[in-house]
Amino acid sequence: EIVLTQSPATLSLSPGERATLSCRASQSVDSHLAWYRQKPGQAPRLVIYDASNRATGISARFSGSGSGTDFTLTISSLEPEDFAFYYCHQRSTWPPSFGPGTKLELK
Amino acid sequence: EVQLVESGGGLVQPGGSLRLSCEASGFTFSAHSMNWVRQSPEKGLEWVAYISDDGIHIFYGVSVKGRFTISRDNAKNSLYLQMDSLRGEDTAVYYCVRDDGITPWFDPWGQGTLVTVSS
Numbered sequence: 001e002i003v004l005t006q007s008p009a010t011l012s013l014s015p016g017e018r019a020t021l022s023c024r025a026s027q028s029v030d031s032h033l034a035w036y037r038q039k040p041g042q043a044p045r046l047v048i049y050d051a052s053n054r055a056t057g058i059s060a061r062f063s064g065s066g067s068g069t070d071f072t073l074t075i076s077s078l079e080p081e082d083f084a085f086y087y088c089h090q091r092s093t094w095p096p097s098f099g100p101g102t103k104l105e106l107k
Numbered sequence: 108e109v110q111l112v113e114s115g116g117g118l119v120q121p122g123g124s125l126r127l128s129c130e131a132s133g134f135t136f137s138a139h140s141m142n143w144v145r146q147s148p149e150k151g152l153e154w155v156a157y158i159s160d161d162g163i164h165i166f167y168g169v170s171v172k173g174r175f176t177i178s179r180d181n182a183k184n185s186l187y188l189q190m191d192s193l194r195g196e197d198t199a200v201y202y203c204v205r206d207d208g209i210t211p212w213f214d215p216w217g218q219g220t221l222v223t224v225s226s
Contacts, residue, residue: 034212043202043216044152050210087152091210095168098152 002026002090004099012107019075021102023088028068032092035064035073038085038101047086048073080106109133109215111203116220123193123224129186129203129217137161137181140206142213143188145199145222155201156188170196193224 003026013019023033031051036044046055048064051071061076075082083106088099115127127143143155156177157166165177176189186203203217 032210036213043219045216046212046214049208049212055214089213091212094166096154098154100151
């Protein structure tokens with residue numbers, strides 16, 4: 001099973017700042033990586049798929065990059081609704097797996 | 108609007124059984140493979156089971172294999188998860204999740220149903 005690690009565990013920032021979240025895979029997943037956002041009390045929602053493609057309805061403030069084992073989710077200018085948990089997810093190798101998450105919190 | 112609505116969660120004793128249901132609407136259910144994914148504070152997000160669009164191909168996570176059974180009824184636009192021999196570590200919010208896209212990815216997710224295994 002591919003293990004995904006995320007850093008940092010918690011990121012404290014203010015609205016308007018830039019957020020950079022990282023995800024590392026224990027072996028190559030090519031570009032088969034996605035990012036999900038989960039707000040309190042809600043289900044996860046797809047944000048980025050295939051490492052760099054924005055999902056439907058996701059703001060252009062969100063961008064993804066990387067391939068192989070190292071990936072980054074960048075939020076260019078934080079809005080209040082961006083403060084949430086973010087999880088990376090791989091579908092390259094069975095079984096599908098998730099990272100432990102990064103909590104993006106209001107500073 | 109694509110919607111997935113789970114039901115059937117609740118409190119059950121260790122060793123007991125529970126059947127979760129997921130009613131789909133707003134899309135052609137029979138054209139998509141489906142999954143159950145669970146989330147707990149201890150284990151985070153964990154994929155549980157997969158079923159192909161036609162119900163022929165089925166896979167399970169190692170922690171539930173032999174105890175859980177995924178099934179679907181395309182005529183009723185419904186997905187099911189029969190959970191037997193439940194353990195405390197099965198306590199989690201269970202999400203019904205659609206496969207979408209070429210890779211594919213989990214999109215969208217239902218609102219989830221809480222399963223608590225405790226005496």
